[in-house]
Amino acid sequence: MQNILFDFISKYISLTEEEWNAIVSLDLFRSVKKGTILLKEGQKSKDSYFILKGCIRTYYLLDSEEKTTAFYTEMEALTPPCVISKTPSEYYISCVEDCILTVSNSDMEVEVNSKFPKFDIMCRILSEELLAKQRIDFDEFKTSSPEQRYLNLIQKRPDLIQRVPQHQLASYLGIKPQSLSRLRARILEKDRS
Amino acid sequence: MQNILFDFISKYISLTEEEWNAIVSLDLFRSVKKGTILLKEGQKSKDSYFILKGCIRTYYLLDSEEKTTAFYTEMEALTPPCVISKTPSEYYISCVEDCILTVSNSDMEVEVNSKFPKFDIMCRILSEELLAKQRIDFDEFKTSSPEQRYLNLIQKRPDLIQRVPQHQLASYLGIKPQSLSRLRARILEKDRS
DNA sequence: TCCTCTCGTTCACTTAAGTTAAGAAATGCA
């Protein structure tokens, strides 16, 4: 399992034995059960996550309805906005499946980064990349209809459609579960003809 | 004008005289006229922008229609995704008003950052902040209706409604110009009663 | 095993956005 993390980091920087040992010694790996809530609305937290196996989702509770806004799967990293802004969280994070994660808190990162400035550079590159990627996702969302978004999702993240309940996908696509159900029926109808 | 940039950088790191001189000597400041296109679809570019005065927008040309996805105003920075991915740009950047900008290219940044590692840290913090902010914007967009988005915009960026043509605001809100016009009429109607 | 709760689907109805078109208002330019 560790080598997944190693491969991920290696995409950004090359690691010496010493640096890698420093990471391993932090004992970041955690196994968590499906349904576990990692972060609740109103909580303060300094934890960032990296998914080695499984799937987690972020959602807001608005009018006692869950609004899912993002899914994170294998080889993806998540630093919740509340960690950056140092304010109570506006959303929940929960495990869609049994997961193996690394959990690192920002104090640890400050310490490691001051010892190995290389990690600072990795974090910079990683956030710049994520920022650009998220910008493109946002732009695609804005410029397309729910149906196009769904078709786009089938192309880009087909696994999500299998592993995630449909009502969670719906709010991820910005619509209601009933609308997603109808939209899917509409697409099947078109395919038949 | 320079002190705007100085104040911005000072929010993230403290600058020595030498560091500040290094930045000034790069001669980054540019004046550009309203309507100027800074980046075109298909172009490769290494330029990042910081707005000292004015407003720029990013837009896609889809089915020969402009789809505006973002506006950047005073004290905001933009590194286009194509600079990060090193691929041709998918969108256009154009000036909504006469602007005063800094234009820096990524080669220069690499050079400055290697001379002053402090800048690397600033870039990391800045991208982490922007990533978190953009995540929240995206989430708000997903979880609200066009009308809520418009009301939200009035609260958060009232200046945009004054300085930007409505048909550009419309696609920024994810709808057609006619729908924005109707939606505004609907809100006025409600206010009256 | 039975019961309950969740999830997905369907339906009828409402509401709002997309579309097409026309005209008024504002803007820019000669």
Place this chain on the structure above:
DNA sequence: TGCATTTCTTAACTTAAGTGAACGAGAGGA
């Protein structure tokens, strides 16, 4: 100033999403 172009608004009609409700299938717990 006058003309052309762009921008905004309005309207009628179409299409799709929101809403409320009902139903069946399936999962999980007692």
